[in-house]
Amino acid sequence: MKSSLEPTPALTPPSCPINAPLTEMPGKQSEEGPVEAGASEDSEEEGLGGLTLEELQQGQEAARVLEDMMALSAQTLVRAEVDELYEEVRPLGQGRYGRVLLVTHRQKGTPLALKQLPKPRTSLRGFLYEFCVGLSLGVHSAIVTAYGIGIESAQSYSFLTEPVLHGDLMAFIQPKVRRQTPRRLRVPLPPHRNVLSSLGRRNHSHCVGPPRASPTRRRPLTGPTGLVELLGLFGVHRHHRTHTIHYGDPPGSIGSHWTPIKSQALQGHPRPRLTYRPYRVTRGPA
Numbered sequence: 574m575k576s577s578l579e580p581t582p583a584l585t586p587p588s589c590p591i592n593a594p595l596t597e598m599p600g601k602q603s604e605e606g607p608v609e610a611g612a613s614e615d616s617e618e619e620g621l622g623g624l625t626l627e628e629l630q631q632g633q634e635a636a637r638v639l640e641d642m643m644a645l646s647a648q649t650l651v652r653a654e655v656d657e658l659y660e661e662v663r664p665l666g667q668g669r670y671g672r673v674l675l676v677t678h679r680q681k682g683t684p685l686a687l688k689q690l691p692k693p694r695t696s697l698r699g700f701l702y703e704f705c706v707g708l709s710l711g712v713h714s715a716i717v718t719a720y721g722i723g724i725e726s727a728q729s730y731s732f733l734t735e736p737v738l739h740g741d742l743m744a745f746i747q748p749k750v751r752r753q754t755p756r757r758l759r760v761p762l763p764p765h766r767n768v769l770s771s772l773g774r775r776n777h778s779h780c781v782g783p784p785r786a787s788p789t790r791r792r793p794l795t796g797p798t799g800l801v802e803l804l805g806l807f808g809v810h811r812h813h814r815t816h817t818i819h820y821g822d823p824p825g826s827i828g829s830h831w832t833p834i835k836s837q838a839l840q841g842h843p844r845p846r847l848t849y850r851p852y853r854v855t856r857g858p859a
């Protein structure tokens with residue numbers, strides 16, 4: 574169960590007395606007055622903070638009900654020390670604003686969860702807000718039931734809920750981790766499209782072992798100097814998408830665009846990365 578004393582925009586109770594007018598509750602209408610139904614859609618959405626008129630009205634109605642509930646609960650708070658009424662069994666958890674204890678009713682022995690919020694850190698209004706939101710939501714079958722018992726002690730405010738003794742739901746939720754496929758079942762990733770196109774093949778059998786020297790008709794890997802093919806055989810790849818190589822260029826003139834991957838092969842890398850890119854072989858300036 575979440576404590577809502579944190580100043581979240583939607584749930585934080587405004588700092589006004591319990592009997593403050595309804596306009597001070599969350600979901601109140603803006604000071605410009607009620608929004609007219611005939612306003613244009615854009616300006617309506619801006620004025621309502623992204624809510625539809627219907628959603629805004631529902632929010633205002635819920636705020637009114639909550640305000641009434643808080644006013645009634647303030648009048649019916651039990652003023653007592655917790656240990657007069659309940660026996661502490663063990664702590665159930667610790668939240669940011671207080672602790673939750675497993676207690677039993679001293680006379681009936683009923684087990685209950687008691688959420689205790691220390692007064693120095695919790696205002697009466699903040700406590701009532703937490704208590705009443707819990708009461709409202711607790712009717713849902715998937716949310717811990719809150720009992721309508723609020724206690725004011727010298728040092729704390731407390732309220733009681735149904736105890737959940739099988740642990741925190743969060744402990745049962747597995748983080749989303751990608752399941753590892755056993756190595757023997759793994760399918761090798763297809764090579765980069767350019768490898769296929771530059772080698773003129775549609776399967777990736779050529780990825781294992783040295784690149785084939787045979788040029789294709791579509792994209793020859795070699796010019797008359799044999800330069801491009803030579804670079805490929807020596808395991809050279811480049812980072813950029815295209816590069817113009819002029820016939821007759823000595824290998825040294827390729828410059829820093831080219832990175833040797835020979836070292837990978839020498840270090841026993843099982844599959845030297847063959848990252849051929851489309852080469853553009855042109856005649857150089859005369």
Ligand SMILES: Nc1ncnc2c1ncn2[C@@H]1O[C@H](COP(=O)(O)OP(=O)(O)OP(=O)(O)O)[C@@H](O)[C@H]1O
Pocket residue numbers: 574575576577665666667668669670671672673686688717734735736737738741
């Ligand atoms: N009814 C309950 N039954 C069993 N354990 C509970 C119950 N309510 C709370 N707890 C345990 O106590 C812990 C603290 O609960 P609490 O409601 O104070 O804070 P929270 O909702 O976890 O966080 P926050 O401090 O932000 O409100 C929970 O994480 C949970 O482990």
